[in-house]
């Protein structure tokens with residue numbers, strides 16, 4: 001896998017740096033700098049203790065961790081969060097407890113999200129009267145079928 005050097009500054013010197021758990025992992029785990037208890041449906045912005053300087057042409061995307069999502073319902077409100085190359089503040093994560101009943105307890109230093117660094121392009125938007133036709137056309141939002149239904153009856 002290719003890699004890119006990213007300068008990093010610790011806002012909180014006592015928490016671990018973002019790290020990849022396994023070779024070839026796409027996401028580097030981020031930790032919370034504070035203890036937090038989220039009631040069902042509650043959200044909270046937590047710090048990760050790090051600020052980074054991504055090179056121009058890259059962006060960071062803050063994704064949830066699947067294990068926490070499946071086990072306790074922890075997600076991120078604005079998933080994936082976007083870290084712009086020009087951003088120099090602390091990376092923060094807007095966590096949300098999606099469990100319908102139980103609170104989620106997190107302790108300072110827990111890995112709560114993962115940062116994926118990707119190359120990105122800016123679009124040069126060119127206005128035109130008509131867009132070239134395609135097979136999909138304007139079909140979307142389930143136009144190809146296979147979507148679930150509401151309710152408990154089959």
Ligand SMILES: O=c1ccn([C@H]2C[C@H](O)[C@@H](COP(=O)(O)OP(=O)(O)OP(=O)(O)O)O2)c(=O)[nH]1
Nearest residue numbers: 062078080081082083084087090091092093094
């Ligand atoms: O999960 C996130 C999302 C964003 N940011 C930081 C980095 C990003 O570069 C900046 C702005 O994010 P975004 O553009 O998503 O937020 P906005 O509401 O549009 O704010 P702004 O008006 O500052 O762009 O906030 C985070 O630390 N964590």
Ligand SMILES: [Mg+2]
Nearest residue numbers: 082083084087
């Ligand atoms: Mg913005």
